[in-house]
Amino acid sequence: MRRLLVVLSNIIRLPKRFFSKVSILALLSDSQVDETAAICAGARFYRSRLGRYSYVGRTTFITNTNIGNFCSIAGGCNIGGTGHPLHWVSTSSVFHKWDNILKKHFARHEYDIFQQTTIGNDVWIATNAMIKAGLTIGDGAVIGMGAVVTKDVGPYEIWAGNPARLIRKRFDDETIARLLKTRWWDWPDEKISRYGAVTTDVEKFLEKWEKEEGKKKGKKEAKK
Numbered sequence: 001m002r003r004l005l006v007v008l009s010n011i012i013r014l015p016k017r018f019f020s021k022v023s024i025l026a027l028l029s030d031s032q033v034d035e036t037a038a039i040c041a042g043a044r045f046y047r048s049r050l051g052r053y054s055y056v057g058r059t060t061f062i063t064n065t066n067i068g069n070f071c072s073i074a075g076g077c078n079i080g081g082t083g084h085p086l087h088w089v090s091t092s093s094v095f096h097k098w099d100n101i102l103k104k105h106f107a108r109h110e111y112d113i114f115q116q117t118t119i120g121n122d123v124w125i126a127t128n129a130m131i132k133a134g135l136t137i138g139d140g141a142v143i144g145m146g147a148v149v150t151k152d153v154g155p156y157e158i159w160a161g162n163p164a165r166l167i168r169k170r171f172d173d174e175t176i177a178r179l180l181k182t183r184w185w186d187w188p189d190e191k192i193s194r195y196g197a198v199t200t201d202v203e204k205f206l207e208k209w210e211k212e213e214g215k216k217k218g219k220k221e222a223k224k
């Protein structure tokens with residue numbers, strides 16, 4: 001029944017999809033997608049939020065996940081997902097209260113199958129990566145193709161493999177701290193465009209921002 005409702009609610013919204021970046025062949029349920037964000041064909045996006053200028057690739061499956069701005073999520077990924085009880089007699093879904101594909105219940109015990117997963121801003125998740133439910137992936141992080149991520153990933157860290165391990169960080173710690181301070185992914189479009197020319201040079205980008213911030217601070221102090 002629930003599946004039917006999801007399909008129906010997607011069909012009702014089809015006309016709107018023609019004017020958005022969400023494919024008519026993607027399935028969405030109880031989710032929030034920014035108008036600048038995109039979701040490709042075959043993706044399923046349930047009980048999740050997709051931030052500004054972020055995208056989700058073909059056939060990727062995401063549930064209960066809060067995704068920030070400017071994230072690139074490739075095809076074939078699996079993020080979040082529901083859990084099964086490990087400490088009961090059985091892990092089968094036929095013993096808890098939630099609907100299951102077997103359409104059978106021997107009991108309806110309380111069980112929290114959903115765990116919230118958090119993906120920060122400017123995160124790149126490459127093809128076929130899997131991220132366990134409940135984890136936090138920090139701003140600027142990279143998850144390699146085919147990774148199986150079972151632990152939290154810090155800001156600007158690159159993780160890959162099965163189980164995924166830290167390969168290296170994108171930048172040194174001082175640069176990471178400076179980048180995090182900018183929170184550039186929350187800036188208005190006009191400001192990001194203004195910095196467009198220096199986005200290939202992290203040092204120049206940071207110097208420009210720090211100079212502007214310094215000026216702003218100086219003006220504020222002068223007013224006091």
Ligand SMILES: CC(C)(COP(=O)(O)OP(=O)(O)OC[C@H]1O[C@@H](n2cnc3c(N)ncnc32)[C@H](O)[C@@H]1OP(=O)(O)O)[C@@H](O)C(=O)NCCC(=O)NCCS
Nearest residue numbers: 074075126127142143144145146147158159160161162167
């Ligand atoms: C994770 C990634 C970004 C790292 O790139 P990189 O910094 O150039 O990494 P390197 O090739 O220098 O590899 C560094 C080490 O990590 C390992 N490694 C890199 N990617 C890996 C992966 N996906 N899985 C397992 N190990 C990986 C390398 O074997 C190497 O190991 P070593 O130090 O023992 O020799 C890249 O390998 C990757 O997965 N790219 C995704 C490409 C993709 O899927 N594109 C389409 C979607 S947009």
